[in-house]
Amino acid sequence: MMHSPVVSKAAANWNSYQLADILSHCFEGYLVSFTIDGETFATRFASEDISLNDSVVWLQDGEPKALALITRRGQTCRLAAFAIRPELRGQGYGKRFIQQLIDAARLRGDKNFWLEVIVGNDSGIALYERMGFVRQQTLVGFHGTGSGAYRTTDELVEIDPLLMAKKMLTDSRLRLPWLSAAETLYKLPGKAWVLDEAAYAMVIPHAKQSKLRMLYVAPAARGQGKAKKILTLLQERFPGLSTAASVPEQVAPLYLSCGYRQDPITQYEMLLKL
Template sequence: MHNKVMSNAAANWNSYQLAEILSHCFEGYLVPFTIDGETFASRFSAEDISFNDSRVWTQDGEPKALAIITRRGQTSRLAAFALRPELRGQGFGKQFMQQLINEARARGDKKMWLEVIVGNDGGLALYERMGFVRQQTLVGFNAVNSTLFTETGELQEIDPMVMAKKMMTDSGQRLPWLTAPETLYKLPGKAYVLNDVAYAMVATSPQPPRVRMLYVEPTARGQGQAKKLLTLLRERFPGIFTATAIPESFAPLFESSGFRQDPCTQYEMLLNL
């Protein structure tokens, strides 16, 4: 007979162990997922992981489920949540989610965010039962063609913090956690500016490169600066793409700039605590 499932703070494991547990727990999920220790540390540190609030559930001493909680102020996010196949379909998902919500309320959080892949009907149904509400659809893009790159000097490399500060002071926008400036400037990569008004954050390793986010000064919007910036990036970095973390409202811009939308999409969801 198995012992009961025990809840533990993720702080009891290091990043390499947590990466192995997360990959193990995602076995058989809709979209295959694996992560190594270095990538785990880099990615979730940038997303502001709270090791004390993240949870590993064990049974007979073996990790069986993992929840990664990231936090900023009074807002938290379920950055990853996975259960081993032997625990699925037995009500553990609802039990663990209720624990995470109760703990968020107890520490004074006001909101909890998460993303769920469209097509993960079981996950979506669980989150909606727990009170999460869809806010927007997040998509990704792939460059479909490029021309021979010619250095024109129009793109200037800058400190990523300069772009992040510009975005932070723009009170008129709310971006998903993964593309928020608080995440972007901590990730490895480069930032570029065009005409002192249009900015892009690009991850250049590992290959192929990825556009993490764009930003255009409010006074320069609607003048084609973002489209020109994307076109220059597509020429400079053949095969460039984005993660599935871009608000769907950006689709016309990317598609008109030589990008094709990826079929994988996500819902961004919110629970007001």
């Protein structure tokens, strides 16, 4: 059966529920299984500053075959998700699609193009390196091992997540992965706490498993055990607390010393300077 050429359209032509279905459909058979519903799609990618006009759906015979989600902040863009249907893989479409995204980023005047790729996705890593992306750091995730009863403490004071984000934004030396950046955090449906007006944490509470999205200690208070203390208190408040695979690997000893176990799934953060 002859197929028509693959054509591209801006993702703005679909709503969040349709894009969630397309993304899940295109991720079929990938190294790590992935599915997402429309509500989660809208919440997650809004916090990451998705640009639907710059995100792309590729179609063949009218059917979605690939999807790239682009998030943007200033002159920096990021490939937040990229998936191709099994029937198009191994035919050079990945290189073709990524080149289209790079060309579009240059045309917009973007200066930096970021992405994350799962360690073990050898073909994906090889593709990105051929396109000029360079590994910057390894990102890891953790799971709390606590299984005790929920316990509150007066030492943790709840604050507006926006206040935590503003505190982080004043730290000019702070360079965090996109998912942990201050610009992402305050848009998420989470809660923030402060310990001793020095250590901050952002958590998305959930009945099954709460997610720790960010841990931050003000520069003047570092080296005083504040990070370890707030991590321990959070485990008591949220037994089984976990993180996304967006924690810089160099911070791993802190989490491990607090009884967290490292998730086997890790990612490379990669950068293309345009």
